[in-house]
Amino acid sequence: MSIHEYGWSDYWNGFWNQWKQSNEERAGDTQLRPARLIADYGQKVKLITMDGERWGAASGKLRHTMVDPAEMPAVGDWVVITTSDEVSDAVIHAVLPRKSQISRQAAGFETKEQLIATNVDTLFLVNALNHDFNMRRLERYLIMAWNSGVNPVVVLSKSDLCDDVQQRVAEAEGVAPGVPVIVISALQNEGREQLEAFLQPGATVALTGSSGSGKSTIVNWLSGADVQLTQDVREEDSRGRHTTTHRQLFPIAKQAVLLDTPGMRELNLWDDSTGVAHTFADIIEIAQQCRFADCKHKGEAGCAVEEAIQRGELSESRVNNYRKMQRELEYQARKEADRRRKDSRSSTTSGRRDQRSGWRRDVEW
Structure with missing residues (x-):
């Protein structure tokens, strides 16, 4: 496997050449090469390079210059790396411009963006046709998709567990006008052709949805192999456990790349530019x-x-739900504005102290 099986194309090669032209002092370094971040395990990430997979981590300079954590390398990113030898971890020096960026408000009380994935073309919004079927949650996923610059597709999974599929389809189409709605059953091998229509060569397709909705099963089904672990859901409430614990890309032979994500029971919206307008x-x-x-x-x-x-x-x-989404986003906007004002005052105060004490903060890395 190399980066060509993970979506490398003339489009990304163009950004690679642009980066080299704007970084002429470093472009002559023959160790610089492009790679894609295909899995995130915390302190280390897994990369795919021209020569195959290898572990890597962001350079110290990159960690210190990226003020916003959301700018740090994320799953799906195309990055600039160096490798000192054939076995050592690669060092990530830069992130190429992103085509799209899927984010949510991080869990907890702090106003903070959490990146889910980048450079995604299509987002499968997976909803199981069981007790966990929820149109209000689907509306949240739609807002996230529209805000991220990706094309949403509603995937109604586990149709073999539903007695009134057409009613559920009508409900989904009612909250997602103009968005494709696909009914599938991996168990009965139904709906596969409709999903594969979005798996064009070079495309990146991500799956999101609550735990137990069947995302990992879909990845295995489309890949033709058990690349992801799966678990049964509780029959009494159709709740699933977190089978997928990290984000990872899976290539499909001669086609697209699938990105599985951990299940999200609660989806707190991060930002809104067009999401609410599209969804409602x-x-x-x-x-x-x-x-x-x-x-x-x-x-x-x-x-x-x-x-x-x-x-x-x-x-x-x-x-x-429309009113609730508006209130939530307005509240978040106020919190973010307050945080920025506090950060600005703190930075100004710190700068004055530095001037009085003669400290130098412009450290060269």
Whole structure:
């Protein structure tokens, strides 16, 4: 295996040449070469190079110059590396420009971006057709997908466990207008051809969804081999355990690259540029007919959204989730703004102290 089986193309070769041109002082280093980060194990990562797989880690300079943790190398990234010999770990010196970036708000109270994957073309939003089927969660995944610059595809897995598949399809199409909805059953080998239509040569396809939705099973099914561990879910509530513990790329012979991710029971949204507008386009379009431009859709006279709910054109639960998403993103934006102000004040205070004491902070690495 080499980087060609993991999506290397003329597109990425162009970025590689651009990087060398803008780093002329280093471009002459014959040890510099491109690689892709294919798995993250914490302190070390696994890379695929022209010569095959090898372990690697970010250089000290890269760790210190990347102020934002989200800029650090992540699974899916194309990176610039050097290798001192055939067995030592590779050193990552730079990250090539990203085509897309899938992020979420990290768990915990701190406002912090957590990268899920980069350079993804298509995102399979996997929802099992069992007790864990949840349209409100699907709306969150759709917002994340649209914000990330990837093409979402709704994958309804485990259709063999559902007695009313068409009803579930209608529900999914209702919250994801214009997005492909594919019904599959790996057990009965149904829906495989529809998924493979997105596995074009050189493409990177990621899978996301809650634990137990069947992501690892889909990876094995499409790969034709047991490359990922799988576990059964609890029958009483269809809850799964975290089978996948890290993010990893899997090449499919002469086709695309699959990226499996750990299951996410809670998806806290990170940023919003177009996600809400895409996901709730029907509500936003109707809201333009409200009597008041600042209508909150909570009892105001002439509210077109509430009238649409009464007529059965909109689901009340969907509108409530739309309001919830807006509040969540507004709250996060305020927290992020507060954090930036505090960081700015701290940096200013620290700089003044340095000037008084004569310290030099511009250390050469």
